[in-house]
Amino acid sequence: MFDLLIERFNKSLSKLSSTRKITEKQVNDVLREIRTALLEADVDYDVAKAFLKRVRERVLTEDLKKNISPTDSIVLTVYEELTNILGGEKADIKKGTVLFVGLQGTGKTTTIGKVAHFLKNQGFKVAVASTDVRRPAAMLQLEKLAERVGVPYYRFDETSPVSIAVKSKERALKEGMDYLLLDTAGRLHVDEELMQELKQIKEAVKPSEVLYVADAMQGQEALRVAKVFHETVPLTGVILTKMDGDARGGVALSVKSAIGVPIKFVGVGEKIEDLEVFYPDRIAQRILGLGDIQSLAEKAQQVIPEDEAQVLATKIMRGEFDLEDMLKQIRFIKSMGPLDKLLGMLPGIGAQLKNVKIDEKKFKKTEAIILSMTKEERKNPKIINMSRKVRIAKGSGTTVGDVNKVLKEYEEMKKAIKSMRGLLSGGSLPKFPFRF
Ligand SMILES: Nc1nc2c(ncn2[C@@H]2O[C@H](COP(=O)(O)OP(=O)(O)OP(=O)(O)O)[C@@H](O)[C@H]2O)c(=O)[nH]1
Numbered sequence: 214m215f216d217l218l219i220e221r222f223n224k225s226l227s228k229l230s231s232t233r234k235i236t237e238k239q240v241n242d243v244l245r246e247i248r249t250a251l252l253e254a255d256v257d258y259d260v261a262k263a264f265l266k267r268v269r270e271r272v273l274t275e276d277l278k279k280n281i282s283p284t285d286s287i288v289l290t291v292y293e294e295l296t297n298i299l300g301g302e303k304a305d306i307k308k309g310t311v312l313f314v315g316l317q318g319t320g321k322t323t324t325i326g327k328v329a330h331f332l333k334n335q336g337f338k339v340a341v342a343s344t345d346v347r348r349p350a351a352m353l354q355l356e357k358l359a360e361r362v363g364v365p366y367y368r369f370d371e372t373s374p375v376s377i378a379v380k381s382k383e384r385a386l387k388e389g390m391d392y393l394l395l396d397t398a399g400r401l402h403v404d405e406e407l408m409q410e411l412k413q414i415k416e417a418v419k420p421s422e423v424l425y426v427a428d429a430m431q432g433q434e435a436l437r438v439a440k441v442f443h444e445t446v447p448l449t450g451v452i453l454t455k456m457d458g459d460a461r462g463g464v465a466l467s468v469k470s471a472i473g474v475p476i477k478f479v480g481v482g483e484k485i486e487d488l489e490v491f492y493p494d495r496i497a498q499r500i501l502g503l504g505d506i507q508s509l510a511e512k513a514q515q516v517i518p519e520d521e522a523q524v525l526a527t528k529i530m531r532g533e534f535d536l537e538d539m540l541k542q543i544r545f546i547k548s549m550g551p552l553d554k555l556l557g558m559l560p561g562i563g564a565q566l567k568n569v570k571i572d573e574k575k576f577k578k579t580e581a582i583i584l585s586m587t588k589e590e591r592k593n594p595k596i597i598n599m600s601r602k603v604r605i606a607k608g609s610g611t612t613v614g615d616v617n618k619v620l621k622e623y624e625e626m627k628k629a630i631k632s633m634r635g636l637l638s639g640g641s642l643p644k645f646p647f648r649f
Pocket residue numbers: 316317318319320321322323324351354399453454455456457458479480481482483487
């Protein structure tokens with residue numbers, strides 16, 4: 214997600230970092246590069262043009278922000294404008310009946326399952342129903358998803374989508390649901406019959422939200438279709454699916470300007486947990502290589518018990534990171550989900566990750582190697598000499614070369630952690646601007 218932009222923004226902006234004074238020519242050069250990057254990332258032409266115009270005007274006319282360097286001032290302006298075109302504020306989902314619309318195959322049904330899972334985890338009462346009467350398989354798919362998530366699926370022996378919608382809403386109200394997530398028929402392309410059906414459902418249930426589910430991989434075409442839907446059933450938000458497969462991410466930067474509604478969530482994988490709330494400011498930070506420490510911290514909070522995290526943080530601050538801690542880290546990280554996604558949230562790392570293939574199986578090996586060490590060895594890896602390495606390799610069913618690799622990785626991790634100590638000793642999240 215956004216790999217191309219992350220790489221290009223980093224490259225362009227890093228050219229400024231060695232300069233104390235910035236000339237108009239330098240600003241123009243950087244903006245020209247950013248323009249190319251935006252267009253290559255499939256950002257709508259008019260959106261890119263307006264964005265650059267605003268950045269240029271602000272950078273050249275506003276007093277460079279006090280107390281920060283000219284470079285940081287430019288980065289800050291780009292950050293603020295990027296946040297704006299991404300939608301400004303994080304968008305909420307209003308309680309009530311939420312209508313999901315969109316073309317077939319965009320991931321609509323899967324997304325309803327993900328949103329149900331998300332809202333349920335937030336403590337809300339959620340029910341789901343489908344009005345896609347023409348495709349029993351689609352209804353069954355949602356019913357199965359609901360079962361997996363653990364929310365009720367409302368089934369009615371009805372052939373009219375409007376009746377199903379109305380009866381579902383009545384039942385949701387009766388059962389005190391906070392949200393009723395309503396799937397609608399998907400088609401391969403927009404047709405008049407579908408639009409009329411959506412209009413009737415909308416008028417009958419007066420939804421609190423109409424969310425358009427779009428496949429990010431379809432690029433600008435997804436936006437053109439969204440506009441057609443928007444003219445018939447005014448949308449209140451967009452969910453972009455398959456952002457994990459779209460390295461460009463230009464659609465995300467174009468939605469708000471092109472349709473005028475915010476992106477509420479992005480889908481980042483096929484699993485039920487693979488849904489992220491869309492925070493424009495955090496995404497802007499990620500694109501600029503500033504990392505998304507908040508999202509990472511929130512994810513970590515879900516899996517690391519607070520006291521354990523505290524102990525680890527204190528140890529890291531004191532520079533006492535040992536192999537025992539590395540083992541804990543590996544286990545935490547493993548329970549947090551795919552690694553490349555996590556690392557992409559770290560400042561400065563996202564851009565470098567493009568060519569890194571993370572082999573999750575390797576973790577198992579690393580775990581086995583550390584587990585074959587004595588407690589003393591884990592606390593003080595320096596004592597691991599050749600004979601100990603041979604013993605560890607035997608114990609873990611690996612080779613001395615593998616053990617060496619783990620020890621090298623440990624040293625690298627320790628070094629990386631050292632460079633992050635400044636961040637932690639600040640006691641809170643990094644203050645902007647914050648660049649590695
Ligand atoms: N990689 C990835 N795949 C996704 C994402 N969201 C959905 N998918 C996949 O996209 C495919 C289509 O998803 P569905 O939920 O069946 O799509 P739909 O729009 O409801 O399509 P119909 O049920 O055919 O109308 C499935 O294989 C999903 O697993 C996502 O965020 N990332």
